[in-house]
Amino acid sequence: MPTLADRSTFTHVLKTSCCEPAAADYIRSTWPAWMPRLAFADSLRGDVLIVIFLRGAADALNMIVPHGEQAYYVNRPTLSVPRPDDSRAARAERAIDLDGFFGLHPLLRPLKPIWDQGHLAAIYACGAPDESRSHFKAMELMERGVENTHGPASGWINRHLATLDTKNGSPLRAVGLGEAAQRSLQGAIPVTALRSISEFHLAGDRKVESLMQAGLSSLYATKDPLGVLGQETLKIFQTLETLDLDTYVPQSSIPYRPSDFGAGLRQIAMLIKAQVGLEVAAIDLGGWDTHFAQGTNQGLMPGLLSELAAGLVALYEDLEDYQSKLSVVVMTEFGRQLKENASLGTDHGHGSLMLLMGGNVVGNTVHGEWPGLEREQLFGPGDLAVTTDYRDVLSEICRTRLHNAAIDQIFPEFKPTRFGFVREG
């Protein structure tokens, strides 16, 4: 902490590091002791979990279209996605049928082969009990995995990490892509925010950088939480020095996009393949708060759907050999109202959907109990009702895919009642 004792650590540090001319070279040349090549299929660990959060409340009804619902078309005269057999619409603008009732938005077409292969599923009418329709309150509660604001302050992923000892000392055990670790990752277990592998260095003259690195390694040689984080940052620095993002060649027929989302997924794949101990990664795709000019086939939301599909396909293909140990979750804080508004957008709603991708997903299926879209079936001012709690889905993933049975600590005061989204194995 900011005490004089800490400040004197700084002096001690430089004294002990820089007095020894070889210190910087030593740090550079020593392969970190914590870093054996961590086998991807370590018996203690389950899948690598990738959580993609669609910030802003994605409009589920225009992602997986309930084309069998007349009420969908009545309430969305301009925003609805045409039925798969609607000959008045161009084929490229129609929903892609999944089961006779639901259909993929046409811009999610790249996901259809993964769906058909059984490695992609949706859970519909999914969500949280919170009815605030407030983005930040809903995200806060959902990422903490709590019923109300009185629950633990830590995030659900951090509690998962805290309750499962995988003997994994890697500082890259949990990574949040971006400038700050996602709320779900925050808590007692150190996690790392990583925006860019290529920016994770000190960016100075080589000699000066070495001196600074040696100084930092001593400065942060304390056991308090910040000292631990500083040491982890230095370890990551050493690890990432061995990885070259520029020469990384993804095994995808569709390249990752150069956007933050595409680049983030690319880096996650790279970390997984480098076997540096990654267990959980969280990444965001924002911009889904489509109150105005949402767009059906062109515009704001279609652009995001295209971005999401491109990212998921690139990731899936790149990690094809790892699918048996990979679980990808796509979630959002809540859904949007059934009825389109006067600004050709949609307003905050309640029920939404989740997507699951991976080799052990019970795929090719829209899970969940469909509540219907008729007036008497809607929730509140006109929202899709919630029939599956998002924690049902995440609990099963934690227990079955991540080998963590401490559900009562990850999601306090919650007892899962719905299952069957993923398989053991």
Next chain:
Amino acid sequence: MVESAAQTFLSTRGSIRATLGHLLEAGLQDPGTKFKRPVDFIVGGIRTLGADTDGGEPLQTFLARMGQPAFGWPTPDGPPADSSYWTSNLMPRWRFALALSQNQIDGTQLEVGALVDSDSVESDFDRLSELLLGARLETQVRDELIAALSDGGATDRRTMTELTIAGLLASPGYQWM
């Protein structure tokens, strides 16, 4: 805290002055420490060192990389005050510390010479420590540090000053307020 404040409120028959006084006094007994948010870290560093800046894009980029883009917070609750939100992203702070000390941020100039105008390296070092950490280091420790910097390759006075500034800014002690 809430209970004692309520008691004060009731016992003074609703005196706002007494209740606020109690809150401030009781709160100040254990104010704790807060991890500097990126704006505090960057603006504080620049002001403390007396650097000039146009606040332009290169500086804004540092701010964004640390997670607090200017006028860019996405939700109405504003950037968190919780330390835990910020501590997982130290590297951009270290990069900023080094870049500022080396005058490698376009639009921002640090007159290193203006900070170290005394006759001796030792006095310069004392001044920088007092400036950034609020305390002078023990003489022996300071002298060993200076020797260490020299032995490590900081052979000229300017390099030594730059590294001292960078190290102090990047140190754990400087991250808290």
